[in-house]
Amino acid sequence: MSATMIALNAAVWTCWFAAGAALAQQPPDPQEPPRVSVDVDVTATREQVADQEIHEEERQRLLGVFPNFRVSYRPDAAPLNARQKFQLAWTSVSDPARFASAALTAGIQYARDDFPGFGRGFKGYAKRYAALYGTGLTATMISTAAVPALLRQDPRYFYKGTGGTASRIGYALSRAVIRKGDNGHWQPDYSRVIGSLASGALSNLYYPEENRNSARLTLENAALVLAGSAAGNLLQEFLYKRLTTHSDGKNSRRPN
Numbered sequence: 292m293s294a295t296m297i298a299l300n301a302a303v304w305t306c307w308f309a310a311g312a313a314l315a316q317q318p319p320d321p322q323e324p325p326r327v328s329v330d331v332d333v334t335a336t337r338e339q340v341a342d343q344e345i346h347e348e349e350r351q352r353l354l355g356v357f358p359n360f361r362v363s364y365r366p367d368a369a370p371l372n373a374r375q376k377f378q379l380a381w382t383s384v385s386d387p388a389r390f391a392s393a394a395l396t397a398g399i400q401y402a403r404d405d406f407p408g409f410g411r412g413f414k415g416y417a418k419r420y421a422a423l424y425g426t427g428l429t430a431t432m433i434s435t436a437a438v439p440a441l442l443r444q445d446p447r448y449f450y451k452g453t454g455g456t457a458s459r460i461g462y463a464l465s466r467a468v469i470r471k472g473d474n475g476h477w478q479p480d481y482s483r484v485i486g487s488l489a490s491g492a493l494s495n496l497y498y499p500e501e502n503r504n505s506a507r508l509t510l511e512n513a514a515l516v517l518a519g520s521a522a523g524n525l526l527q528e529f530l531y532k533r534l535t536t537h538s539d540g541k542n543s544r545r546p547n
Contacts, residue, residue: 341369348447349382350537358386359535361435362448362527370473371447373440380436380446384428393424408499426494430516434486443473444482448527463528467521487516 335343344365351359360383371379383389397420400406409418435446449471451462470480491509532538 337369338372338375341371341375344368345371345375345379347537348379351535352388352537353531353534355536357388357392358383359531361446362450362531362535364450364452364532364538366449366451368447368449370445370475376440376446377432377436380431383435384431389427390424393420393427397423406499406502408501422494422497425497426490429493430486430490433489434483438482438485439470442481444478444480445471445473446482447471448524450532451528452532459528460525463524464521466524467517483517483520484513487513 344363348360348363351362353359360379397416400419400423401411401416406419406422409415409422438444439446448466451459453459454462466480467483468480469477470482472478488509491512495503
């Protein structure tokens with residue numbers, strides 16, 4: 292390369308760097324919009340996490356048909372607020388399978404002539420159906436929504452699934468009288484006791500007079516509810532999970 296070409300290249304590079312330095316020193320254009328840096332926090336709130344978990348629980352069905360919504364397979368499930376407790380309870384009692392179950396049970400009661408004060412014929416069947424469904428409706432809404440919202444207790448059964456058989460049996464039986472609070476601590480299950488007593492008392496308003504429960508029978512029925520809950524918990528712990536669809540939901544994001 293000749294000395295002339297070398298000098299020409301050097302002059303070109305010198306001009307290039309000088310122009311770049313001059314542009315870097317120019318003040319910003321006042322017409323150009325300011326640049327803004329924004330940090331976005333995409334962490335889900337506790338309520339959003341609970342909403343996602345409820346959505347997963349509302350897909351849980353025994354044999355793909357019967358609702359099994361009020362059980363959580365997450366030991367660290369987010370606590371529910373009052374709206375979410377009522378939503379979960381209402382989804383359960385308004386499920387078509389609940390209406391079908393009440394219709395079948397009312398038919399059995401009619402065939403055996405249970406509660407004869409309701410009479411016979413279509414009217415007698417309809418009264419049995421309304422009383423049966425009404426009792427289930429009030430029991431569910433009071434014991435799994437209204438009272439838990441007031442006392443800040445979680446209406447769900449929390450599946451254990453680990454440990455020895457004796458440990459799991461003891462856990463399941465004890466959860467008939469113990470319920471997790473919204474603070475994450477276990478506490479006496481006031482919601483179930485109050486709910487079963489209140490539902491029994493309300494049923495006296497629409498059952499035939501000869502079938503209305505005395506105070507003693509109301510207490511006995513509350514004890515039966517607790518026994519039924521213990522049996523249901525045993526089934527949840529050892530059987531229902533294998534028969535329940537969508538019992539292994541995807542992990543939701545946890546709030547920091």
